[in-house]
Amino acid sequence: MRPRGVAVLAAVVAVVCACSSQPEARQAPPTATGTTTTTAVTTTTTTPPTALPGPGGTTIPVFQQPYAFGTPQQQVPPVVDGMVPVVRRIDTDRPYVFITVDDGAVRHPAAVELMRKSGVEPTLFLNSKHVDGHADYFKGFEGLATVHAHTATHPDLTGTSYDFQRGEICGNADLLRVQLGARPKLFRPPFGNYDQTTRRAAADCGFTALVMWTAAVNDGVVQFQAGGRLNAGDIVLMHFRHTFVEDFLAFLERCKQDGLTPVVLDDFLAEPKAAV
Ligand SMILES: [Zn+2]
Numbered sequence: 001m002r003p004r005g006v007a008v009l010a011a012v013v014a015v016v017c018a019c020s021s022q023p024e025a026r027q028a029p030p031t032a033t034g035t036t037t038t039t040a041v042t043t044t045t046t047t048p049p050t051a052l053p054g055p056g057g058t059t060i061p062v063f064q065q066p067y068a069f070g071t072p073q074q075q076v077p078p079v080v081d082g083m084v085p086v087v088r089r090i091d092t093d094r095p096y097v098f099i100t101v102d103d104g105a106v107r108h109p110a111a112v113e114l115m116r117k118s119g120v121e122p123t124l125f126l127n128s129k130h131v132d133g134h135a136d137y138f139k140g141f142e143g144l145a146t147v148h149a150h151t152a153t154h155p156d157l158t159g160t161s162y163d164f165q166r167g168e169i170c171g172n173a174d175l176l177r178v179q180l181g182a183r184p185k186l187f188r189p190p191f192g193n194y195d196q197t198t199r200r201a202a203a204d205c206g207f208t209a210l211v212m213w214t215a216a217v218n219d220g221v222v223q224f225q226a227g228g229r230l231n232a233g234d235i236v237l238m239h240f241r242h243t244f245v246e247d248f249l250a251f252l253e254r255c256k257q258d259g260l261t262p263v264v265l266d267d268f269l270a271e272p273k274a275a276v
Pocket of ligand 1: 191
């Protein structure tokens with residue numbers, strides 16, 4: 001789902017405005033100095049907002065990119081013995097968290113607005129059964145979110161045959177590729193249930209990692225697997241539900257409260273050949 005459109009454009013504009021001679025905009029995160037710089041091109045520069053009005057009278061917390069999204073930050077663990085690694089959280093000492101959105105059952109009309117205004121770019125794990133026939137909706141996330149795989153029909157894979165699992169996983173990747181132009185490299189098993197056959201099938205289908213989670217958002221409440229707050233490196237799970245606005249805002253507010261910035265999961269599970 002690259003190139004990343006609006007978010008990158010916004011970052012470029014912010015950099016250009018804040019600093020009149022910026023050689024490579026994508027390598028420099030936007031900065032908020034609080035000072036006003038006048039250039040020949042622009043006459044006004046403002047500090048980026050910390051919040052914006054959202055759907056239904058809500059307020060959307062706004063985050064600045066701490067690095068240029070789309071730039072590899074860490075490498076994915078290697079495939080060992082023909083099985084993809086299982087990633088539950090990201091090992092980082094930077095104050096970053098990761099938001100993932102699963103399934104695609106409810107195509108909420110406010111999802112794009114929330115991502116664009118907040119500056120947060122989630123990773124989507126989508127099922128074929130929810131994308132097929134609704135590709136136009138999911139193409140709307142291009143440049144705002146990356147698309148990865150979650151099986152064709154959302155079955156519990158544990159204990160099922162290799163051929164069945166391979167069909168569910170490879171078939172899903174193929175559909176996402178054809179209908180959305182995505183390059184799915186990450187796989188999340190439905191219900192978080194998997195076995196060794198799942199890890200082998202995912203590797204054979206070209207995936208680089210099986211991604212789990214360490215916190216979830218349900219009914220507008222962030223739930224933690226341990227402790228009472230989000231921590232650096234947490235991977236948070238939410239879904240395309242009717243409560244999308246409540247869930248996404250609860251996550252954003254929790255991040256502000258815990259001093260964390262949501263960044264792009266793909267950048268921390270980069271393939272070795274693409275990493276810097
Ligand atoms: Zn699911």
